Amino acid sequence: MYWEPESPGRMSPLEHALVSWLPHRRWFAGGGRDAHRVEIVSATELVTAGAARGALVLVEVSYPDGGRELYQVPLGHRTIQSSDIGPAVIANVPDGVVYDATVDAALMGSLLAMIRGGARSGDTAFTPEPGAWPAGAGPMPGRPLGVEQSNTSIVFGDKAILKLFRRLAPGVNPELELHRAITGARVPRLLGAVEGSLRGEPVTLGVLHEFAAGSSDGWLMATEAVRNLVSGVDDGTDFVADIELLGAAVADVHVTLADRLGTSTMDAEVLADVLSARLDRAVAVAPALARDADRIRAVYRAPAAAGEKIVTQRVHGDLHLGQVLRASDGWLLTDFEGEPAGEDRMAAHSPLRDVAGMLRSFDYAAGQVGDAWSRYQLERWLAQVRLAFSAGYGRESGVDLARSRCVLTAYELDKAVYEVAYETRNRPSWAHIPLRAVAAILGG
Numbered sequence: 001m002y003w004e005p006e007s008p009g010r011m012s013p014l015e016h017a018l019v020s021w022l023p024h025r026r027w028f029a030g031g032g033r034d035a036h037r038v039e040i041v042s043a044t045e046l047v048t049a050g051a052a053r054g055a056l057v058l059v060e061v062s063y064p065d066g067g068r069e070l071y072q073v074p075l076g077h078r079t080i081q082s083s084d085i086g087p088a089v090i091a092n093v094p095d096g097v098v099y100d101a102t103v104d105a106a107l108m109g110s111l112l113a114m115i116r117g118g119a120r121s122g123d124t125a126f127t128p129e130p131g132a133w134p135a136g137a138g139p140m141p142g143r144p145l146g147v148e149q150s151n152t153s154i155v156f157g158d159k160a161i162l163k164l165f166r167r168l169a170p171g172v173n174p175e176l177e178l179h180r181a182i183t184g185a186r187v188p189r190l191l192g193a194v195e196g197s198l199r200g201e202p203v204t205l206g207v208l209h210e211f212a213a214g215s216s217d218g219w220l221m222a223t224e225a226v227r228n229l230v231s232g233v234d235d236g237t238d239f240v241a242d243i244e245l246l247g248a249a250v251a252d253v254h255v256t257l258a259d260r261l262g263t264s265t266m267d268a269e270v271l272a273d274v275l276s277a278r279l280d281r282a283v284a285v286a287p288a289l290a291r292d293a294d295r296i297r298a299v300y301r302a303p304a305a306a307g308e309k310i311v312t313q314r315v316h317g318d319l320h321l322g323q324v325l326r327a328s329d330g331w332l333l334t335d336f337e338g339e340p341a342g343e344d345r346m347a348a349h350s351p352l353r354d355v356a357g358m359l360r361s362f363d364y365a366a367g368q369v370g371d372a373w374s375r376y377q378l379e380r381w382l383a384q385v386r387l388a389f390s391a392g393y394g395r396e397s398g399v400d401l402a403r404s405r406c407v408l409t410a411y412e413l414d415k416a417v418y419e420v421a422y423e424t425r426n427r428p429s430w431a432h433i434p435l436r437a438v439a440a441i442l443g444g
């Protein structure tokens with residue numbers, strides 16, 4: 001088949017086609033660089049579905065500056081092109097087309113069946129979680145979720161959602177590792193996984209979760225609450241009550257992570273160094289931060305100066321309102337991969353890092369609105385939201401966030417600095433939101 005790896009050397013026509021196709025994908029990281037070479041390094045065949053053949057294909061992308069990245073590109077092949085795969089076609093080949101298989105409902109159904117059945121193909125294991133799938137459940141076609149994502153998620157009926165990781169890093173993805181550890185906490189139930197191996201190292205290709213049907217995502221809820229507040233539709237108190245429950249859900253996940261994976265301590269000097277190194281990376285992307293760098297570092301050093309001991313554990317690492325779902329029976333936390341760039345993804349941190357992420361997210365939701373009267377109203381609302389979140393967090397964990405002000409502020413500032421770099425790279429017209437937060441923290 002066209003996706004079989006060949007000995008490295010000249011690129012095949014399919015590899016050439018991937019060089020042009022990859023940079024236009026939302027999930028392609030690349031850092032603004034164009035791929036100059038693509039090499040197919042492995043291909044795991046899927047069970048054939050109807051007229052199509054498919055495979056989970058791993059490719060190595062090389063850049064002119066010598067950088068390399070690994071990606072997963074599930075591919076399908078059909079002899080006849082049909083309308084459902086039109087925009088997903090990657091290459092015309094002598095006997096048909098090769099396309100992005102994530103749009104192929106039947107091939108995705110066959111991938112699900114392989115997970116449910118515990119299939120194995122070469123080095124790739126398709127693993128159901130024990131007890132997750134009753135025997136005899138019928139076939140289920142899958143459709144892409146269709147939202148802007150760093151990865152690609154496929155939904156099966158209203159039952160399951162499979163996240164296929166796009167950019168791959170060696171090792172077990174924290175999304176899988178942490179979900180396996182915290183079954184029962186406020187996270188969607190884990191139903192299975194696809195795990196491969198690459199050059200002798202494990203690599204997680206996909207995770208399958210229970211689909212939270214009818215849930216809404218926290219970002220949509222918060223931005224709607226902000227709109228309703230400023231247009232006078234309501235006073236925002238219902239949302240504030242919901243945020244108390246969100247605080248409790250985040251605390252529940254933290255307590256479970258600490259119970260199951262343990263805690264440790266970190267010297268506050270080390271925290272200052274870790275955050276300063278992140279600042280250096282952010283300044284390289286967003287030079288506007290440079291003029292405040294000394295004052296920012298002073299905030300990072302404040303916990304050490306105050307003699308704080310920092311308790312660390314595994315945390316979410318990139319918690320924001322877009323990562324939480326309000327389901328009928330409460331909030332669920334999703335996407336435990338950490339920050340997209342993968343910086344210190346595996347490191348333990350204070351759980352205050354996640355708290356800070358969420359507090360920053362409330363500020364982002366309020367930051368959508370600009371005029372002076374609305375800002376006044378929103379500042380008051382933000383104070384209530386922060387208080388409600390802290391109350392819920394404290395109720396569930398016993399941690400009084402008011403006593404951790406100094407460390408929490410350092411993490412909030414770190415998150416705002418990260419966001420300035422993130423927005424500069426991805427959405428420059430949003431950069432004013434975190435820049436205003438940096439100024440407010442430094443001035444406050």
Ligand SMILES: Nc1ncnc2c1ncn2[C@@H]1O[C@H](COP(=O)(O)OP(=O)(O)O)[C@@H](O)[C@H]1O
Binds near residue numbers: 152
């Ligand atoms: N278990 C689930 N049930 C319903 N929707 C989900 C579930 N898990 C994730 N989602 C939705 O899928 C989308 C992408 O998920 P996410 O884990 O953030 O992917 P990515 O890593 O690509 O950013 C989000 O909009 C999220 O709300």
Ligand SMILES: O=P(O)(O)O[C@H]1O[C@H](CO)[C@@H](O[C@H]2O[C@H](CO)[C@@H](O)[C@H](O)[C@H]2O)[C@H](O)[C@H]1O
Binds near residue numbers: 340357
């Ligand atoms: O969801 P991802 O893991 O891809 O997270 C990245 O993208 C987020 C934006 O989608 C970014 O979040 C920032 O913008 C959000 C609003 O769109 C806001 O709620 C967050 O508070 C803010 O940090 C996240 O930082 C980035 O890692």
